Amino acid sequence: MSAARIRGLRKAYGAHLVFDGLDLDVARGERIAILGASGCGKSTLLRCIAGLERPDAGTIATTGEVGVVFQEPRLFPWLDVRRNVAFPARTAAERARVDGVLGLVGLAHAAQRLPKQLSGGMAQRAALARALVRDPQLLLLDEPFAALDALRRIELRAAVREILEFTRASAILVTHDVEDALALADRVLVLAGAPADIAFEGTVGDGATRAAILDALGVAEYEGRARRATSR
Amino acid sequence: MARFALPLALFVGWWLATARGWVKSYQFASPRDVLAELANLAATGALWHDIGASVARVFAGFAIALALAIVLGALVGGSRAVERVLDPTLQAIRAVPSLAWVPLILLWLGIGETAKITLVAIGAFFPIYVALVAGIRGVDRKLVEVGTTFGLSRAALIARVLVPATLPQLLVGARIGLTQAWLFLVAAELLAATNGIGFLLTDGEQTTRTDEILVAILLFAVCGKLSESGMRWLERRLVGWTDTVPV
Amino acid sequence: MTPFSRSRFLGLAAGATLIGALPRVARAAGVDRVGVDYAYYNPPSLVLKSKGWLEETLAKRGTSVDWVLSLGSNKANQFVQAGTIAFGSTAGSAAFLARANGVPLRTVFLYSRPEWTALVVGKDSPLKTLRDLKGKKIAATRGTDPWFFLLRSLATVGLTQGDVEVVDLQHPDGRVALERGQVDAWAGLDPHMAASQLEAGSRLLYRNVAFNTYGALNAREDFLAQHPDVVTIVLQQYERARQYAATHVDETAGLLADASHLDRKVAELQLRERTTYPGNGVPDRDFQSAIGGVVSFVRSEKLARPDADLEVSATTLADTAPATLALRG
Numbered sequence: 001m002s003a004a005r006i007r008g009l010r011k012a013y014g015a016h017l018v019f020d021g022l023d024l025d026v027a028r029g030e031r032i033a034i035l036g037a038s039g040c041g042k043s044t045l046l047r048c049i050a051g052l053e054r055p056d057a058g059t060i061a062t063t064g065e066v067g068v069v070f071q072e073p074r075l076f077p078w079l080d081v082r083r084n085v086a087f088p089a090r091t092a093a094e095r096a097r098v099d100g101v102l103g104l105v106g107l108a109h110a111a112q113r114l115p116k117q118l119s120g121g122m123a124q125r126a127a128l129a130r131a132l133v134r135d136p137q138l139l140l141l142d143e144p145f146a147a148l149d150a151l152r153r154i155e156l157r158a159a160v161r162e163i164l165e166f167t168r169a170s171a172i173l174v175t176h177d178v179e180d181a182l183a184l185a186d187r188v189l190v191l192a193g194a195p196a197d198i199a200f201e202g203t204v205g206d207g208a209t210r211a212a213i214l215d216a217l218g219v220a221e222y223e224g225r226a227r228r229a230t231s232r
Numbered sequence: 233m234a235r236f237a238l239p240l241a242l243f244v245g246w247w248l249a250t251a252r253g254w255v256k257s258y259q260f261a262s263p264r265d266v267l268a269e270l271a272n273l274a275a276t277g278a279l280w281h282d283i284g285a286s287v288a289r290v291f292a293g294f295a296i297a298l299a300l301a302i303v304l305g306a307l308v309g310g311s312r313a314v315e316r317v318l319d320p321t322l323q324a325i326r327a328v329p330s331l332a333w334v335p336l337i338l339l340w341l342g343i344g345e346t347a348k349i350t351l352v353a354i355g356a357f358f359p360i361y362v363a364l365v366a367g368i369r370g371v372d373r374k375l376v377e378v379g380t381t382f383g384l385s386r387a388a389l390i391a392r393v394l395v396p397a398t399l400p401q402l403l404v405g406a407r408i409g410l411t412q413a414w415l416f417l418v419a420a421e422l423l424a425a426t427n428g429i430g431f432l433l434t435d436g437e438q439t440t441r442t443d444e445i446l447v448a449i450l451l452f453a454v455c456g457k458l459s460e461s462g463m464r465w466l467e468r469r470l471v472g473w474t475d476t477v478p479v
Numbered sequence: 480m481t482p483f484s485r486s487r488f489l490g491l492a493a494g495a496t497l498i499g500a501l502p503r504v505a506r507a508a509g510v511d512r513v514g515v516d517y518a519y520y521n522p523p524s525l526v527l528k529s530k531g532w533l534e535e536t537l538a539k540r541g542t543s544v545d546w547v548l549s550l551g552s553n554k555a556n557q558f559v560q561a562g563t564i565a566f567g568s569t570a571g572s573a574a575f576l577a578r579a580n581g582v583p584l585r586t587v588f589l590y591s592r593p594e595w596t597a598l599v600v601g602k603d604s605p606l607k608t609l610r611d612l613k614g615k616k617i618a619a620t621r622g623t624d625p626w627f628f629l630l631r632s633l634a635t636v637g638l639t640q641g642d643v644e645v646v647d648l649q650h651p652d653g654r655v656a657l658e659r660g661q662v663d664a665w666a667g668l669d670p671h672m673a674a675s676q677l678e679a680g681s682r683l684l685y686r687n688v689a690f691n692t693y694g695a696l697n698a699r700e701d702f703l704a705q706h707p708d709v710v711t712i713v714l715q716q717y718e719r720a721r722q723y724a725a726t727h728v729d730e731t732a733g734l735l736a737d738a739s740h741l742d743r744k745v746a747e748l749q750l751r752e753r754t755t756y757p758g759n760g761v762p763d764r765d766f767q768s769a770i771g772g773v774v775s776f777v778r779s780e781k782l783a784r785p786d787a788d789l790e791v792s793a794t795t796l797a798d799t800a801p802a803t804l805a806l807r808g
Contacts, residue, residue: 050381068381074374078396078473087392088382114473258560258581265784272785342661343646424618424648424656434647438553438622440560440577441784 001063003028003138003170004049008058011044018044020195021058026138028063031164031171033181035213036191037221042174045191046142049172064137067169071143073123075115075130082111085129094133101129104163121152125159132167139164139171145180157183178213190216194227261443266450269443273432283451285427286417289345290459293352294413298406300353301360308361309368319365326358330419338423348420355416356409363405367398400471407463414456429455510542510706514564515713516549519670519739521568521694522731522750523590527720529734536712551650551668553622555697559584565702566713570595570624571692571766571796572773577622578796579777579787583700585798588714588760590721591694594686594753596625598632599667601657602680606664609636609685615663616644618653625650625666628690631776640780657681669749674741677748692769695762703801714805718760725756759806762797770796 002025009022018041026032036042047053049060050068075084085102089095102108105125115123124144131139144160145153161184164171173184181188181204188208192199200216202208243263249255250262257265273279304322308315333351341347371394379393421430429451436444515533517524527533533544547564549555552573559567560582567584569577574586598617600606606615609632619626630640648656650668657665658679667675667683675681696717703710724731728750735746774789776782783789 051383052377052380066381068378070374070378072374074378076375076378076393076396078399078471116473116475256581256583258583265786268785338652342659343648343656344661424646424652426644426646431647435621437557438620438647439782440556440580440582440622442581443784 001028002026003030003063004172005061006049006058009045009048009055009060010057011041011048011053011055017195019055019058019197022195022197024189024198026170026172028137029168029170030187031173031185032187032189033173033175033185034189034191035175035178035181035217036196037217038176040191040193041196042191043142045196046140046172046174049138050140062138065134066138066140067131067134067136068140069124069128069131069142069144071146073115073118073120073127075118075123075126077115080112080114081107081118081126084115084126085133087130088133090134094135097133097135101132104132104166105129105159120148121156124148124156128160128163132163135167136169139169141171141173141175143175144173145175145177153177160184178210178217181213182208182210188213192216192219258440258442261446265443266446269441269447270450273447282427282429282432283455285431286421286429287455289348289352289420289428290410290413290417290455293349293416294356294410296349297353297356297409297413298360301357301364301405301409302402305361305364305368309365315365322358322361325354326362330355330416333416334419334423343424347423348417348425351420351423352413352416356413359408359412360402360405363401363408364398367401367405368394370401371397400467400474403463403467403471407460407467410459410463411456414452414459418452510709512543512545513537513566513706513709513713514545514547514558514562515566516547516555516558516564516568517738518549518551518555518568519735520593520595520668521590521696522724522735522754523717523720523756524568525734525738526724526727526731527716530720530723532716532719533713536716537709540709540712542709551620551623553620556582556584556622559697559699562699565698565706565709567697569695569697570627571695571770572624572627573622574695574697575692575770575773575793575796576777576782577697579783579789579792581784581787584697585700585703586695586697586762586766586796587703587710587798587801588696588717589693589758589762589766590696590717590760591724592755592757593669593694594688594691595669595672595694595749596628596691597667597672597683597687598629598685599657599665599672599675599681600663600684601660602682604663604682604684606684609633609638612664612684613638613642614644616646616661617664617666618646618648618656618662619666620650620653620668621645621647623650623668624692625668627692627773627776628687629666630780631690631773632685632687634776634779669753670735670739670741670745673748673753674745677742677745689769689772692773693766695766698801703798707801707804710801711805714760714802718802718806721756721760724750759802761799761802761806763799766797767794 004026006022006024009019011018034042034045044053048055049062050066076087079087082098086095086098089098102111105128107122107125107129110118110122118126145156148156157180164184173180175181185204187203189198190200190213202212247263250257250260304318308318333354337347337351341350375393375397376389379389384392418430421428422434425431429448432444433448436442436448517528528546537544547558549558549568552569555567555569556573556577558564568590571586574584578584606612612633617629619629633639633643646662650671653665654667654671654675656662658675664684698710732743732746732750735750736743770793774793778789
């Protein structure tokens with residue numbers, strides 16, 4: 001039973017067709033990274049899976065809870081860290097997880113602080129903790145480290161890696177950073193074209209080498225630039 | 233301490249001007265006269281009676297305005313269609329200055345408490361309404377999306393995300409609304425009042441008692457300032473979480 | 480700016496300032512405008528305004544006249560206090576109160592001896608006597624003769640201000656409030672009172688000629704001292720108007736009706752039945768005793784400032800010198 005199963009995804013914004021019949025599978029416990037040029041539609045894909053956009057056609061099936069972490073922490077400024085993390089908790093069981101999850105992201109000591117008192121890295125960890133409270137089967141991460149500086153990025157990447165190991169959740173990581181993909185994912189996909197489709201797919205440690213990914217990205221970028229030039 | 237420097241200087245200037253006779257007592261009462269009249273009013277109980285009457289009108293009018301502004305603000309803020317229907321009319325009404333309302337209110341509602349409280353409510357309504365609509369429109373969509381990803385129903389989204397998010401704006405609007413309430417109260421109490429701080433003002437005016445006039449002005453200043461400080465305190469307590477948030 | 484035009488600019492600015500300062504210098508010598516009020520309760524003022532006698536006589540001195548409408552004694556007192564007008568029309572009692580509260584005015588002329596105020600109730604009012612007014616809402620304009628009249632009337636049956644609810648409205652608004660039933664009674668003032676009687680059938684609950692305190696023309700002491708010649712001219716013309724009003728009642732009624740937009744019959748009621756012009760306009764002993772009757776009352780109802788010297792204010796209110804001088808020659 002896969003964590004996520006997408007069939008025939010079609011999404012258009014007005015005249016701009018983003019996807020036309022995209023298929024994707026994420027197995028249980030599998031982590032995939034989706035890379036691509038900016039604007040290729042990788043965030044749109046994630047948002048469709050998260051339920052924030054409605055596809056024009058196709059099916060999206062997920063099993064169990066889905067947790068989302070955005071590029072910005074998006075913490076509720078009126079709640080302290082603990083309450084923010086506890087926000088999605090509906091049952092006593094979920095509420096009981098709050099402390100554990102705070103410990104997991106290393107914010108137990110800052111549970112009483114307000115978001116305005118947190119650094120960027122800490123805020124993003126709180127957002128991560130919040131996404132984990134419902135014990136999700138699938139974690140969606142939309143460029144979660146983009147707003148952080150290089151050092152924090154490395155720290156948080158390591159933290160996410162540990163958390164993924166610990167929770168055994170599946171994950172779809174959307175990023176434009178190859179290192180993120182190599183550090184966290186089992187499988188790497190590169191999205192390209194208009195409408196977007198999977199231009200490259202490989203397993204980390206096998207076909208998905210840094211060189212191969214960069215290559216695929218470069219071609220995609222080149223193609224993208226060429227297309228934009230001709231469509232003018 | 234710096235904030236008391238200017239009032240102190242003004243007070244000294246005032247005292248000097250009346251003591252030296254640069255300003256006549258029938259033009260501007262001296263500090264001593266004003267304090268004497270204040271003490272006199274306090275002794276007879278008239279002071280508390282008048283202050284009480286004014287405060288009661290302000291709070292009654294303000295409460296009505298708050299309720300109405302929340303209802304209309306929520307309706308207009310929540311729907312562009314409703315906005316298109318209601319907002320232009322409300323904006324036109326908002327442009328009417330306080331004293332211009334007096335004859336109309338006099339005609340429709342007479343000279344009793346209803347008329348006065350209505351006037352106060354008109355004044356307090358608009359800042360609250362405008363702030364709430366702006367607050368609702370300005371709610372960060374990103375926060376609402378978080379709520380959506382957690383599968384919150386529309387009602388839950390409103391209660392758990394929208395309401396706390398608009399609270400800062402609402403309170404700022406309420407603070408301004410309260411100030412406006414006091415301003416409109418002056419106009420209301422010129423309308424055939426039998427008590428209140430505004431009554432002290434017109435009484436002083438009509439019987440050429442500059443000491444009463446100044447007592448009234450002093451009381452308005454103090455009451456207005458206290459109201460504002462009170463609201464700011466409330467703001468700090470309820471929405472102290474605002475300011476520089478990494479969202 | 481080139482040096483040339485800058486100095487020119489400065490020169491022009493200096494010139495403008497000098498020119499601006501000139502009128503001030505000129506004003507100290509004479510007066511180029513005098514503010515005079517007119518009121519519906521002061522018929523001679525309406526005659527004076529309509530005939531233009533003041534403008535004629537003052538024009539020779541280069542002085543113009545500004546006419547200001549006073550809706551009541553309270554307004555007239557405020558205008559005099561502020562210096563907007565030099566001559567204000569009030570009831571004697573109102574002038575006295577203003578003086579007691581520190582406004583340095585003197586009554587220099589009596590323009591009429593009216594019975595212009597009474598307590599009015601609606602046509603179908605159940606109220607019959609003064610005692611019935613206890614606990615009722617009564618419209619009265621604070622600081623005017625009707626207000627004093629109300630309080631003095633109540634005092635005759637042992638009632639004070641605290642026993643009724645006095646609603647402060649200007650005279651015309653008080654009439655409307657009575658007729659709309661928003662108040663139970665009204666301390667009325669002519670011509671509005673006459674109009675209410677004739678047009679709405681309102682009834683006079685209580686009358687008392689002795690409680691009416693003359694039509695007083697007041698001026699500030701500093702004006703009297705600085706411009707005695709203007710004062711003389713104004714008083715001479717005022718007496719002329721007063722005589723005219725006394726001998727031309729119909730015409731004056733017409734003027735009143737036109738000015739106040741009230742019916743001719745109303746004006747006639749006020750002028751024929753309730754206005755007389757005794758004496759020669761100089762404040763006399765009768766005026767003095769009318770004011771005396773107000774003093775104890777102002778004291779007991781605490782209407783004046785705590786530090787007011789009521790007796791002194793009462794005795795020094797009238798200044799007979801200006802009128803005596805003016806009417807001698």
